Amino acid sequence: MSLDFYTNPMSRGRIIRWMLEEVGEPYETHVLDFKSGVKTPEFLAINPMGKVPVIVHDGTIVTEGAAICAYLADAFPAAGLAPPAGKRGAYYRWLFYAAGPIEAAVTDKALGLTVPTDKKAMVGYGDFTAVMDMMEQAVTASPYIAGDSFTAADVYFGSQIAWGLMFGSIEKRPAFEAYWDRLKVRPAHVRAEELDDALIPQQ
Structure with a gap:
């Protein structure tokens, strides 16, 4: 190999x-x-x-x-690092939510771009606050992003939160900090x- x-x-x-x-x-x-x-x-x-x-x-x-x-x-x-086949709904959902809406919303905010209210339907993430709220719901629903076990989705989703907290590009919510505290101590x-x-x- x-x-x-x-x-x-x-x-x-x-x-x-x-x-x-x-x-x-x-x-x-x-x-x-x-x-x-x-x-x-x-x-x-x-x-x-x-x-x-x-x-x-x-x-x-x-x-x-x-x-x-x-x-x-x-x-x-x-x-x-992946749930069994057939049980990957949350795993795929949050892995690609982090790669799509979260990254787009955070990047736009960092660039000073604001979605006009009448154009939100055209933007995949809606608006920045909606993305933050969705992220908070996701990290508080279970110990890890796709359930009770750590997966590759946590690597990607968690990294988005870690960088956001470090650089101030996401809101410093207690739920985000608690989630990241669970991940950052992993030996890997x-x-x-x-x-x-x-x-x-x-x-």
């Missing part, structure tokens, strides 16, 4: 590092700088967008954070943070 991970420690690659550490399988890390590393012909042949993170598993290329999390959970079922997350933090001085 070959599993290659293309990343930068100051990118969304940190999400995938955490996921890889949860999976527990060996992988090779390729650190790319933003100025030239992601624009080389070699890397653009892997991801024409010139963005990280990317994984290449036995020749299969996967981009986009949520897709990589879902792929890894399926590729390595022994890690137990602690290892992933240490690995990526150690790479930052090289950037």
Whole structure:
């Protein structure tokens, strides 16, 4: 088996590092700088967008954070990071809600973009407050985002909350802090943070 991970420690690659550490399988890390590393012909042949993170598993290329999390959970079922087939409704719902409405709402807010009241129906997330309320309902409904067990959806959803709390891009609600407190102490997350933090001085 070959599993290659293309990343930068100051990118969304940190999400995938955490996921890889949860999976527990060996992988090779390729650190790319933003100025030239992601624009080389070699890397653009892997991801024409010139963005990280990317994984290449036995020749299969996967981009986009949520897709990589879902792929890894399926590729390595022994890690137990996805619910059984047929019981993945909440798992898929919140994994892709984090990748779609949450990311869009947070990005728009950071850019100072406000959806006009008469245009909310055109926007997938509606408005920022609606997204925050939906997130709060999700993290208080059960210990983890898809139920009683930790899954790949928590890696992605939790990372969105962690970054939002750190950078002030989401509201600092007690429910978000309590949820993140449950996740951040996981050994795989602690290892992933240490690995990526150690790479930052090289950037």
